[in-house]
Amino acid sequence: MADSWATLGVDLHLDVGSSGVRKGLTDALREAVRGGRLAPGTRLPSSRSLAVDLGLARNTVADAYADLVAEGWLTARQGSGTRVAERAVSRPVRRPTPPRARGPVAYNLSPGTGDLAAFPRAEWLKAYRRALTAAPIEAFGYGDPRGRIELRTVLADYLARVRGVYAEPDRIVICSGTVHGLILLAQVLRARRVRKVAVESYGLAIHRDLFTERGLGLPPLGFDELGTHTRELGRTRPGAVLLTPAHQFPMGLPLSPQRRAAVVDWARGSGGVILEDDYDGEFRYDRQPVGALQSLDPDHVVYMGTASKALAPGLRLGWLVLPADLAAEVAAAKGVEDWYCSSLDQLTLAEFIASGAYDRHVRGTRLRYRRRRDQLVEALAARAPGVRVSGIAAGLHAVLELPPGTEQSVVQAAAWQGLSVTGLSYFRHPEASGAVRDALVLGYGRPPEHAWAGALDALCGVLE
């Protein structure tokens, strides 16, 4: 039966232990079937003759055949021997695609993240080590859908101290960032028969899309120099409103005190819910941060925070502080257990905040971002004095107003210089009323430190 062996074309290393021989034979046969070298229907040599051919115990071959029958590669029928199964698929294994090639972008000044190179690797690793060492055994199991109690307790103190949020651990739900939080909220609002969520005229399309996909209408609210209009809430009667009160994204203004009061009054009068996206509340430069709207009425406001701006989006950690009834509903929407958030990451963030490393990191990066902002304002004043800069009291981005009708050409000209920038129109609600404004939304926080000077110079080159 030596020819049957040649047919198989099995390339078998026999210098391994006895269990290895069987595995090697099984693997080689499987590969031969999978790769098409043994065609469907082919009758295999009997286990006795193949064993003689290979100098193996007959049982070893019989076991290998049995394994492959159990896996469905071979079929064995009394009287017709062992054959290659009809359904085995033959195909070449393709190689992985390489990681995305670098584009021609030399500098990225689009908003959305801070300087990712500033991630505090050493401090974070220390916190991870401490968290992993101290983690209770149950932390490795399935957890509370609200998230780890250690993190919720630390966050309650932190948010009260830094953002004036009224936060009890029982009202906090940890999530994988703001998008995950909004998806959970959209589900809960739909279950409450909410049909419309009012949104700002300018904002993130990804947020609008996730509401639309869940069947919610999105009436846009107007915008002026006092921030987003709140009087329209009474007319459009949404079940909820999504706002960025501390630092409107992307326009950069805080919501005026009168409108903060008005939106809370609206929520109380209508039973509506305010969704407060406090995406960069820690980064305010010229005075103490504007406190969270949530503290004005914790029973009508959902506060949303994230580690994406102060630390990194790659961590996928965010938090919701909710009215008590919504906290229960959102936790239930997240699941009967926490299907999403790694307990070790949560314990690490708790340790990172409790140890003071988070505050230190925010202070350090805040200084650097403020310096960049000052350099941006200065450089534009000198080299492109016609460009008005606004929204610069806080955050990691600024709005650069352009002459009417020039936004697209500036974005295009920048791209030709290897500079990625985003026009304001990208953030405009498709149904927004009010005059279209030409501007760039400039993420000055994004470039790594070594690239900042070059990015700023390139930007001025485009605008001057």
Added chain:
Amino acid sequence: MADSWATLGVDLHLDVGSSGVRKGLTDALREAVRGGRLAPGTRLPSSRSLAVDLGLARNTVADAYADLVAEGWLTARQGSGTRVAERAVSRPVRRPTPPRARGPVAYNLSPGTGDLAAFPRAEWLKAYRRALTAAPIEAFGYGDPRGRIELRTVLADYLARVRGVYAEPDRIVICSGTVHGLILLAQVLRARRVRKVAVESYGLAIHRDLFTERGLGLPPLGFDELGTHTRELGRTRPGAVLLTPAHQFPMGLPLSPQRRAAVVDWARGSGGVILEDDYDGEFRYDRQPVGALQSLDPDHVVYMGTASKALAPGLRLGWLVLPADLAAEVAAAKGVEDWYCSSLDQLTLAEFIASGAYDRHVRGTRLRYRRRRDQLVEALAARAPGVRVSGIAAGLHAVLELPPGTEQSVVQAAAWQGLSVTGLSYFRHPEASGAVRDALVLGYGRPPEHAWAGALDALCGVLE
């Protein structure tokens, strides 16, 4: 105006720097309003008189007032001075609830997780350190919804080697575990207008529920000693079928070779999708693992794996290997970016597998689980010979058949002894046909090593 100061009851430490004074004053005023010591409508002293009282610069007080007006705690109107806003809420801050009290459970033998105390903390930390140190900067940003390419590449090799899975990195989508994977699949199947997903007569209610919640009907398939019946697929005509072919959960049998072939034939003929939940494929004790069904037809089978059994559910990491068209749809359902899975965790798992630590850990725990299984079988044979044990060739659980009608009373008796066990009826599809069987599904992998002997003794005490 000293009395106005007393009214405020502000307890202010003045031995801080000048910016600290303003912050301290602002915080103290905010707390006084929030805590109800300053009632809504109360008129505050003028900034001038309060400054004199406190020995501060007038601007410091005016700035603190302005901050609190901006936050909505105070209102300022020309002519009527500064007042506490009407909408400020006063409420005591409640203390966090303590972590859940320990119940009376002395031993937990419910299935679902392995021994969480066996998590390889030191090895995992090493992998984390290496991954964090080597992580490219872009790993800290928003990522590919399919997951990190490093992990997908390592998994493709690992799954081909260990489970015979035909896996290309481009067909893999990383998710936060099997539940997340099934939620994504349920969305995609619904979008394809699938109305029914056939499931096994015994399985996890959480899996059935997530399909039901998304509007999918769940016809149950029968079950016998060859595993789940496949012939009913032709009659019920589902768009997909959810199976645990390598080790039926919870019954513990592999799907017979004929039925593996038949279900693939069904998928090819009908265009249906097979969802293969390979939850514990690495833990097989008496012979080489039964290979994954997916390798028989990678274009009709979705392979689902998880780190929850071999490592820990707390990591929240799982993977899908998908037909090419489904891979694109599932990635799109996950999002335009990865909103869920931490990139550092993914890089750590990639490092953990690539370094061989995963294989070593699986081998080590497999030996320990096999020893436990042998001890379980031996102890029951000696002390409860009437109890038949099945489903023991693999996995972290066994089925202990009980005399008809006794399941509930055994579960109850065990609970009285501080022993948590789960009856088979807990896993039965509510519409399953076929005789009801009384049995325990025993998670012998679960107790920590030091508790195993006691748990086994307590179990035998209940059953003998």
